[in-house]
Amino acid sequence: MSSIRMTLAGMSGIAGVKANDTFASWLKRMTQTLGLPLIGLLVFLFIWQVGAKQIDTSLGQFPGPTQVYEQANALISEHFNERERESAFYERQEQRNAERVAKDPDYVPKIREYTGKPTFFDQIGTSLVTVLAGFAIAALIAIPLGICIGLNGALYSALNPIIQLFKPVSPLAWLPLVTMVVSAAYVSDDPLFAKSFLTSLFTVSLCCLWPTLINTAVGVSAISPDLQNVSKVLRLNWLTHVVRIVLPSSVPMIFTGLRLSLGIAWMVLIAAEMLAQNPGLGKFVWDEFQNGSSDSLGRIMVAVLVIGLIGFLLDRVMLLIQRAVSWDKNAITR
Amino acid sequence: MAAHLELTDVSIEFPTPKGAFKALDGVNLKIERGEFVSLIGHSGCGKSTVLNIVAGLHQATTGGVVLDGREVNEPGPERAVVFQNHSLLPWLTAYENVELAVRQVFKGKKSKAEMKAWIEHNLELVHMTHAIHKRPDEISGGMKQRVGIARALAMEPTVLLMDEPFGALDALTRAHLQDSLMEIQNELNNTVIMITHDVDEAVLLSDRIVMMTNGPAATVGEILKVELPRPRDRIALADDPVYNHCRHQVLRFLYEKQRKVQPLDSRRPKGQAGTDAKARKQA
Ligand SMILES: Nc1ncnc2c1ncn2[C@@H]1O[C@H](COP(=O)(O)OP(=O)(O)O)[C@@H](O)[C@H]1O
Ligand SMILES: [Mg+2]
Numbered sequence: 052m053s054s055i056r057m058t059l060a061g062m063s064g065i066a067g068v069k070a071n072d073t074f075a076s077w078l079k080r081m082t083q084t085l086g087l088p089l090i091g092l093l094v095f096l097f098i099w100q101v102g103a104k105q106i107d108t109s110l111g112q113f114p115g116p117t118q119v120y121e122q123a124n125a126l127i128s129e130h131f132n133e134r135e136r137e138s139a140f141y142e143r144q145e146q147r148n149a150e151r152v153a154k155d156p157d158y159v160p161k162i163r164e165y166t167g168k169p170t171f172f173d174q175i176g177t178s179l180v181t182v183l184a185g186f187a188i189a190a191l192i193a194i195p196l197g198i199c200i201g202l203n204g205a206l207y208s209a210l211n212p213i214i215q216l217f218k219p220v221s222p223l224a225w226l227p228l229v230t231m232v233v234s235a236a237y238v239s240d241d242p243l244f245a246k247s248f249l250t251s252l253f254t255v256s257l258c259c260l261w262p263t264l265i266n267t268a269v270g271v272s273a274i275s276p277d278l279q280n281v282s283k284v285l286r287l288n289w290l291t292h293v294v295r296i297v298l299p300s301s302v303p304m305i306f307t308g309l310r311l312s313l314g315i316a317w318m319v320l321i322a323a324e325m326l327a328q329n330p331g332l333g334k335f336v337w338d339e340f341q342n343g344s345s346d347s348l349g350r351i352m353v354a355v356l357v358i359g360l361i362g363f364l365l366d367r368v369m370l371l372i373q374r375a376v377s378w379d380k381n382a383i384t385r
Numbered sequence: 386m387a388a389h390l391e392l393t394d395v396s397i398e399f400p401t402p403k404g405a406f407k408a409l410d411g412v413n414l415k416i417e418r419g420e421f422v423s424l425i426g427h428s429g430c431g432k433s434t435v436l437n438i439v440a441g442l443h444q445a446t447t448g449g450v451v452l453d454g455r456e457v458n459e460p461g462p463e464r465a466v467v468f469q470n471h472s473l474l475p476w477l478t479a480y481e482n483v484e485l486a487v488r489q490v491f492k493g494k495k496s497k498a499e500m501k502a503w504i505e506h507n508l509e510l511v512h513m514t515h516a517i518h519k520r521p522d523e524i525s526g527g528m529k530q531r532v533g534i535a536r537a538l539a540m541e542p543t544v545l546l547m548d549e550p551f552g553a554l555d556a557l558t559r560a561h562l563q564d565s566l567m568e569i570q571n572e573l574n575n576t577v578i579m580i581t582h583d584v585d586e587a588v589l590l591s592d593r594i595v596m597m598t599n600g601p602a603a604t605v606g607e608i609l610k611v612e613l614p615r616p617r618d619r620i621a622l623a624d625d626p627v628y629n630h631c632r633h634q635v636l637r638f639l640y641e642k643q644r645k646v647q648p649l650d651s652r653r654p655k656g657q658a659g660t661d662a663k664a665r666k667q668a
Binding site: 275277278280281283284285286287291295296299300302378379 | 440441442459460461462464465466468470472474475476485486489490520540
């Protein structure tokens, strides 16, 4: 009898420990995944709020979290107001045209474009399109070229000095050259793309080409000699060798390069837009700076946060693509 | 009549920063069709180099290899290689790894369905049917080696070359694979050259054992014929006088005639060598 009771007590004791244990480990996990980042964020917001009060500029006090929140809301409502005005503009036009056609059936209605100021969100859209296009061009050049360089030692030796020379060049140095070349070369009465778009695009491509190029070349030249021997024994032709052996085995390195490139592309784009006054988030920041109202600093701060957030999201998207494409699941941790 | 596979006066020099390094000097070897030959010798003597020359991955500096009356001067699937560390493409499944080879060799000769059946047949030969759609990182070392063998067999090679195929495996897995290999050899009767550093493995599997002298400028030291009837059974052989005689011959070659001479100091831990020197000085 007593032994049974003891066993029961022992069992419940063990069960209790176990439940406690899993709860404790759950709590620990939650603290680590959610709690600590949350604490970090709160501390940051606190320091920001307190610190901002200490900084006085010619445009007034440095914006704290609350002012930035207000400005974010203001930017959102401005965007919707602008959209409403735009649709109202087109509605009025249509109405007028309909009236004129009713009076005079021969009249051919004209639609005039709405020429409102681009809102914050329009600028985000412009920047995103530009960065993705510039990045795509860079990748389309860098990956094939990187494969050729990686496969061919002589080509690598020939191109290496050029790569090393151009890799560290700042976008701001390229920008005037690109601007002049685009204006000279792209002359068309009915341009498909705006010149400013092309200037930003090529500047971004030129700057973000290098990490993908170098990483692809390194990845390709580091293919294990065993796999190369397999390819030789099977007498794979050049194309099959590249498609079946070279490309898959360098996919992890190619993606490392692509992620670096996309990060650089995003940073470069904002700087280029600012300097060249090309539409996009960079221009938004510059305009607000020139505008110099008491809200400007808050609005710039919103832009800064959005730029950071978009950069982060772009990297995450690349990571998701890498996970889906790459065979080497161990290579990707963060 | 000329031999099936013949190595004549094969020598090779590797260019190194310190001048040419002569790894092999005058290797002569004749191998008959269907023969199982193993190469044994101390590590670094040049076994892989011999195999790579036969495979066409290295070019002999002088001399050459003739297979069925034709000189070997480039790699090809008729001399399939099983590499020491499996060399499977990590992004392909077992099936796809074999498929890559089969597609390459039987392009235009087999239909899609025939190829599929052939791939599956070869994976079945090495007992890998259960893990046919697994990738190399999802299977054990022994299983990877099995797939590597299936890939080589699927090319229907004239000569099968194996570079320490079981070297990286534990003893139990190795025994399993040796038995599988004997089974397959019994059925297909391939010409095989296998490198090994395991004396028992050499005696168990081979018709002849080629023992190589130490490098540099290594060459064939002795050749031993293993006159044991097939099929061979590893347990029954343990007390077989012929088996033990062969074993003894190889061991004597390796550890008496070609003893690896190593400077004594390099084996001793550094600190001890220092105290020794001091002790000697005091004495
Ligand atoms: N590509 C090469 N370049 C220079 N030396 C080499 C090369 N390949 C092999 N060697 C040398 O040739 C000798 C034989 O090597 P190897 O055939 O790999 O030996 P084993 O397979 O018997 O262990 C070694 O001393 C090795 O250093
Ligand atoms: Mg070797």
